Amino acid sequence: MKGNPGGRNASRLGYRRSLMLLSFVATIGLGCDFYLAESAIPHGGLGVFTAKPLEKGAPAQPWPDICVYLTDANSRKGTEIDTHTWQKYRFGAQWLGGRTDPRAACMGLVTTFNSMGMKMYASARPAADPFLIHTNGGLDRSKDPGAGAITQYYGATSETTRNLDAGEELMLRDTGHGGDQYNLDSAKEDGRQHLNIETVPPPKRAPEWLQKHGMCLDNLIVKTATDPSMGRGAFVKRFLSKGTVVAPAPLQMYPKRSKFSVPMSNNDRHEFERKHKMKYETEQLFVNYCFQPKGSTLLLYPYGAGVGLINHSSNKSKINVILKWSDHHMNHSPQWLDSTLSLDQFWKMQYPGSLILDFVATRNIREGEEIFMDYGPEWEKAWNDHVQKWEPDIIATKNYAYPWDEMKNHGITKNDGSNEEGKQQHKSLKPFRTLGEQETSPYPNNLMTVCDTRNWSDDRDDRMKWRPSLHWSENLAECRVLSRTYNSKEETYTYEVNVWPDKCSTGGRHRTCIDYDVPHNAIRFVDKPFQSDQHLANAFRHPIGFPDHLTPHFWRNERS
Numbered sequence: 104m105k106g107n108p109g110g111r112n113a114s115r116l117g118y119r120r121s122l123m124l125l126s127f128v129a130t131i132g133l134g135c136d137f138y139l140a141e142s143a144i145p146h147g148g149l150g151v152f153t154a155k156p157l158e159k160g161a162p163a164q165p166w167p168d169i170c171v172y173l174t175d176a177n178s179r180k181g182t183e184i185d186t187h188t189w190q191k192y193r194f195g196a197q198w199l200g201g202r203t204d205p206r207a208a209c210m211g212l213v214t215t216f217n218s219m220g221m222k223m224y225a226s227a228r229p230a231a232d233p234f235l236i237h238t239n240g241g242l243d244r245s246k247d248p249g250a251g252a253i254t255q256y257y258g259a260t261s262e263t264t265r266n267l268d269a270g271e272e273l274m275l276r277d278t279g280h281g282g283d284q285y286n287l288d289s290a291k292e293d294g295r296q297h298l299n300i301e302t303v304p305p306p307k308r309a310p311e312w313l314q315k316h317g318m319c320l321d322n323l324i325v326k327t328a329t330d331p332s333m334g335r336g337a338f339v340k341r342f343l344s345k346g347t348v349v350a351p352a353p354l355q356m357y358p359k360r361s362k363f364s365v366p367m368s369n370n371d372r373h374e375f376e377r378k379h380k381m382k383y384e385t386e387q388l389f390v391n392y393c394f395q396p397k398g399s400t401l402l403l404y405p406y407g408a409g410v411g412l413i414n415h416s417s418n419k420s421k422i423n424v425i426l427k428w429s430d431h432h433m434n435h436s437p438q439w440l441d442s443t444l445s446l447d448q449f450w451k452m453q454y455p456g457s458l459i460l461d462f463v464a465t466r467n468i469r470e471g472e473e474i475f476m477d478y479g480p481e482w483e484k485a486w487n488d489h490v491q492k493w494e495p496d497i498i499a500t501k502n503y504a505y506p507w508d509e510m511k512n513h514g515i516t517k518n519d520g521s522n523e524e525g526k527q528q529h530k531s532l533k534p535f536r537t538l539g540e541q542e543t544s545p546y547p548n549n550l551m552t553v554c555d556t557r558n559w560s561d562d563r564d565d566r567m568k569w570r571p572s573l574h575w576s577e578n579l580a581e582c583r584v585l586s587r588t589y590n591s592k593e594e595t596y597t598y599e600v601n602v603w604p605d606k607c608s609t610g611g612r613h614r615t616c617i618d619y620d621v622p623h624n625a626i627r628f629v630d631k632p633f634q635s636d637q638h639l640a641n642a643f644r645h646p647i648g649f650p651d652h653l654t655p656h657f658w659r660n661e662r663s
């Protein structure tokens with residue numbers, strides 16, 4: 104008999120099957136797609152794993168990361184900013200400005216991936232053209248006291264380089280530019296273990312193991328904060344019950360906050376302010392994303408996915424997370440912080456990720472709710488004082504335009520650079536101005552144009568037909584439009600540009616290289632060096648307060 108072969112029994116069976124399916128789902132914890140756990144590579148520290156199979160080219164993280172750029176850290180020594188940070192090219196900060204190269208501290212997954220140098224099982228790489236999602240979280244220097252207090256570098260993403268099985272560890276391919284990631288080589292150099300990557304199997308953990316021993320990395324999503332004056336905020340993706348770890352936060356530690364003041368003599372500063380017609384910031388934006396324990400010079404930078412987006416509230420009904428040391432076996436706080444160690448001894452032992460904090464739900468949190476923590480009374484007082492005193496920097500605001508607004512005006516809205524999809528086809532497309540046109544109709548003071556173009560090399564002529572670069576943001580060059588042609592069939596513009604100067608030097612000799620047939624969508628606006636909001640002198644700077652009861656006595660090294 105077809106149709107209903109078992110009558111009531113069959114429906115009971117179906118019900119029982121549904122129950123079994125539900126309990127299976129509960130057991131293996133479907134829902135969390137990415138986990139932080141002990142790396143499957145011996146002595147690899149923490150690693151990030153996918154709980155579900157991923158196809159080649161799929162996003163290797165639930166949402167883009169934010170990066171905070173360190174522009175002029177006083178000295179590399181004592182800041183260890185090379186560890187767990189990226190070079191400026193990765194996320195499009197080539198023109199940010201600074202006497203030393205800026206380094207990007209990115210919060211989330213990309214930073215936590217391990218790397219295997221250039222070969223073997225590479226499974227992820229940084230991706231995308233971040234320029235179009237760089238924003239100031241909706242804040243505007245002409246009216247918002249929060250302008251310059253949050254990073255504009257939102258949009259760092261990664262994608263898989265091959266199909267991945269559920270449970271695989273995400274491994275970065277060659278990190279490029281000298282390998283700027285904590286990786287197997289650095290583990291070797293640290294003398295922690297002799298590793299032979301040729302004999303290491305593809306790093307992987309069983310999904311059930313991850314559910315039991317991993318820390319869920321994708322409970323949060325990033326959106327504009329419910330109070331837009333705060334910039335962006337972190338929101339929960341799914342219902343989380345009281346006591347759940349909303350997000351883990353491995354820590355990178357820095358011994359002295361003073362290393363993040365901006366190293367300019369008064370003379371340099373006056374010269375800078377005269378030249379750039381703006382006042383200069385005195386402390387790195389980075390400090391706003393760090394905790395500082397009371398009575399201590401230490402800065403603790405939490406680099407878990409999304410945790411840097413959690414905003415402050417002192418309103419008890421809004422606060423829904425508190426900080427706790429993690430129970431995870433990779434967190435060393437029980438051994439180190441309750442001991443009689445000196446700060447020096449502790450400092451020699453600690454390494455990035457050796458201490459892990461948890462943001463824990465203080466009550467049930469509904470899907471879509473924004474997460475708030477209490478940054479502490481000192482932070483709140485500093486913020487209120489700032490808001491009271493703040494007024495727009497008239498000079499820095501005059502004749503300033505945000506690059507992303509200008510790009511929108513020019514019809515650059517796609518995030519895929521120069522490929523077919525990205526072609527802009529509007530009759531009303533606003534063209535980029537030629538150098539000649541700019542003499543009578545200049546762009547706002549802060550803007551310059553950059554082009555996505557393949558590397559120029561010795562064997563290239565000085566005049567070349569444009570070719571797209573392999574990776575967005577890494578091969579951008581300053582460029583100036585010499586002429587343009589309207590292609591009526593394609594309804595778009597192409598340009599002849601002068602690529603200058605970084606791509607066109609050969610053996611110390613600068614050449615003027617010209618690219619022709621440059622598509623409209625290969626051109627971007629960026630802020631000129633030192634012009635972006637994070638350089639504003641009236642921008643708010645204050646680290647987040649760290650709970651006293653989590654602070655060991657030997658961290659309190661400041662004389663009172």
Ligand SMILES: C[S@@+](CC[C@H](N)C(=O)[O-])C[C@H]1O[C@@H](n2cnc3c(N)ncnc32)[C@H](O)[C@@H]1O
Nearest residue numbers: 240252253333334335391392411412413414415
């Ligand atoms: C760790 S970040 C939080 C994420 C930040 N909102 C963003 O968009 O990147 C800390 C900064 O966010 C802003 N912020 C956080 N809580 C705030 C609040 N209650 N009121 C105003 N601004 C706040 C301040 O600029 C602060 O320095």
